[in-house]
Amino acid sequence: MxxxxxxxxxxxxxxxxPLSGEIARPxxxxxxxxxxxxxxxxxxxxFLVVExxxxxxxxxxxxxxxxxxxxxxxxxSLIHDDLPSMDDDDLRRGQPTVHKAFDEATAILAxxxxxxxxFDIIADEATLLPAERRATLVLALARAAGAGGMVGGQMxxxxxxxxxxxxxxxxxxxxxxxxxxxxxxxEAGAIVAGAPPADRERLAEFGSAIGLAFQLADxxxxxxxxxxxxxxxxxxxxxxxxxxxxxxxxxxxxRGQLHGLIEQAHALLDPYGxxxxxxxxxxxxVATRSN
Amino acid sequence: MxxxxxxxxxxxxxxxxPLSGEIARPxxxxxxxxxxxxxxxxxxxxFLVVExxxxxxxxxxxxxxxxxxxxxxxxxSLIHDDLPSMDDDDLRRGQPTVHKAFDEATAILAxxxxxxxxFDIIADEATLLPAERRATLVLALARAAGAGGMVGGQMxxxxxxxxxxxxxxxxxxxxxxxxxxxxxxxEAGAIVAGAPPADRERLAEFGSAIGLAFQLADxxxxxxxxxxxxxxxxxxxxxxxxxxxxxxxxxxxxRGQLHGLIEQAHALLDPYGxxxxxxxxxxxxVATRSN
Numbered sequence: 001m002x003x004x005x006x007x008x009x010x011x012x013x014x015x016x017x018p019l020s021g022e023i024a025r026p027x028x029x030x031x032x033x034x035x036x037x038x039x040x041x042x043x044x045x046x047f048l049v050v051e052x053x054x055x056x057x058x059x060x061x062x063x064x065x066x067x068x069x070x071x072x073x074x075x076x077s078l079i080h081d082d083l084p085s086m087d088d089d090d091l092r093r094g095q096p097t098v099h100k101a102f103d104e105a106t107a108i109l110a111x112x113x114x115x116x117x118x119f120d121i122i123a124d125e126a127t128l129l130p131a132e133r134r135a136t137l138v139l140a141l142a143r144a145a146g147a148g149g150m151v152g153g154q155m156x157x158x159x160x161x162x163x164x165x166x167x168x169x170x171x172x173x174x175x176x177x178x179x180x181x182x183x184x185x186x187e188a189g190a191i192v193a194g195a196p197p198a199d200r201e202r203l204a205e206f207g208s209a210i211g212l213a214f215q216l217a218d219x220x221x222x223x224x225x226x227x228x229x230x231x232x233x234x235x236x237x238x239x240x241x242x243x244x245x246x247x248x249x250x251x252x253x254x255r256g257q258l259h260g261l262i263e264q265a266h267a268l269l270d271p272y273g274x275x276x277x278x279x280x281x282x283x284x285x286v287a288t289r290s291n
Numbered sequence: 292m293x294x295x296x297x298x299x300x301x302x303x304x305x306x307x308x309p310l311s312g313e314i315a316r317p318x319x320x321x322x323x324x325x326x327x328x329x330x331x332x333x334x335x336x337x338f339l340v341v342e343x344x345x346x347x348x349x350x351x352x353x354x355x356x357x358x359x360x361x362x363x364x365x366x367x368s369l370i371h372d373d374l375p376s377m378d379d380d381d382l383r384r385g386q387p388t389v390h391k392a393f394d395e396a397t398a399i400l401a402x403x404x405x406x407x408x409x410f411d412i413i414a415d416e417a418t419l420l421p422a423e424r425r426a427t428l429v430l431a432l433a434r435a436a437g438a439g440g441m442v443g444g445q446m447x448x449x450x451x452x453x454x455x456x457x458x459x460x461x462x463x464x465x466x467x468x469x470x471x472x473x474x475x476x477x478e479a480g481a482i483v484a485g486a487p488p489a490d491r492e493r494l495a496e497f498g499s500a501i502g503l504a505f506q507l508a509d510x511x512x513x514x515x516x517x518x519x520x521x522x523x524x525x526x527x528x529x530x531x532x533x534x535x536x537x538x539x540x541x542x543x544x545x546r547g548q549l550h551g552l553i554e555q556a557h558a559l560l561d562p563y564g565x566x567x568x569x570x571x572x573x574x575x576x577v578a579t580r581s582n
Contacts, residue, residue: 022439148313
């Protein structure tokens with residue numbers, strides 16, 4: 001599968017010697033970054049970048065680099081999210097979180113460095129794209145990841161613990177916290193390929209549908225699955241007093257919504273025929289996964 | 292002074308409504324970001340960007356935007372540096388630090404958002420530069436701020452508390468922690484202007500000299516000034532067991548070095564004649580300031 005190459009690329013980037021313009025790479029910091037990234041993640045976002053780009057026969061190496069950059073952003077957000085003052089998690093994928101394996105200060109810096117590295121990777125000429133596309137990708141990623149996207153969503157999530165948001169509030173929170181990066185992943189494929197604006201918009205819409213389905217499936221699992229199936233504590237959201245759309249409207253409503261989102265996602269890719277088969281399967285998988 | 296416009300630009304950027312690609316801007320997060328940025332900072336780095344760009348008659352608006360972006364990076368680094376698990380500072384410029392005025396999680400997110408915003412500002416077409424220059428600036432800033440630059444320097448600084456570095460170690464630490472961003476500030480002016488590589492290198496060298504002088508002057512003040520003059524506790528480095536070049540070689544050696552650095556910085560700007568007068572004054576000021 002194409003996404004296996006992302007793993008190799010991430011390792012290569014994090015193992016590299018200092019690049020032009022860098023002075024030294026402190027080993028403890030690099031080790032913490034590797035710990036946070038090379039941890040057996042599912043690589044959903046890189047998969048979406050690489051497969052979306054392939055839809056338009058984009059340069060594979062460029063897509064790989066952008067996919068790696070996006071995964072750095074995703075992993076930085078998990079490292080900071082796990083910190084004691086945030087979600088305070090000791091384990092991720094069965095391994096100690098970065099602040100547990102190292103310390104809190106190192107975890108903050110490792111996250112900061114990974115976010116910075118993401119923009120480094122995209123802007124570098126080694127991402128074999130015209131400067132115009134590299135700048136467009138930097139901007140789109142910054143908007144998806146920043147105060148008006150992922151980080152803003154994390155802020156809303158923190159506030160939701162104090163004041164339960166209404167349905168519109170939950171939708172905004174989720175579109176920002178998890179939706180924005182997944183939307184970017186699909187849109188990025190079209191940007192890498194230099195696809196026309198209409199295709200870029202279509203892929204972004206596809207990404208939004210997947211993002212919604214991803215979150216809804218997660219909430220549904222939290223509501224219905226037993227702990228054995230999930231490999232982690234369930235009903236965690238309810239226990240934390242967090243409202244989700246699934247808890248608000250119940251599991252039947254959620255399953256109906258998921259069905260609709262799959263249909264919508266598939267319809268968006270119909271114009272691309274056979275070439276979109278893997279992406280369509282991904283949409284179905286995301287919406288129906290059982291763990 | 293040209294740099295006053297940076298203040299206005301920073302306020303405008305942080306007060307703006309959500310931009311294209313953003314969903315919403317949570318008010319608490321934006322307030323924390325404003326608290327960390329609009330705090331009466333000296334704006335040394337923006338000054339260096341704007342004046343270096345002016346040396347080559349660069350577009351003023353573009354220089355202003357890059358200056359604002361760089362200040363966002365500087366301020367994010369201070370917000371994260373002040374956190375309990377890092378330097379644990381309650382006050383900055385006489386005001387509560389961001390985690391004191393808000394809370395720790397909000398401070399982490401505000402820093403993350405400011406770092407992301409910096410790349411947003413530079414990559415945006417509103418920074419009236421060809422895409423090639425925007426991509427070059429993103430890359431140079433990422434290298435100066437990331438694991439091989441500022442963040443790496445903060446990591447070395449943390450490690451220096453456990454194991455005292457030797458002279459070479461101190462030089463590397465300082466070149467990364469404070470030097471890299473100041474070097475970038477001066478280099479950025481030349482990039483904004485599209486100046487030839489030789490000028491870009493010359494301005495970067497000037498930035499390195501200023502960065503060294505800035506740190507050495509700071510260490511010298513810590514060693515010799517009394518608390519009244521500094522408006523803060525002095526001999527803080529020695530008390531913390533931190534070795535500096537000034538403490539290693541003594542104040543006379545430090546003054547001699549500073550004199551040499553001023554001469555070197557001025558000589559680097561000689562080719563630009565009268566136009567470089569303000570930058571030369573800045574070099575002298577940085578090396579001889581008494582608080």
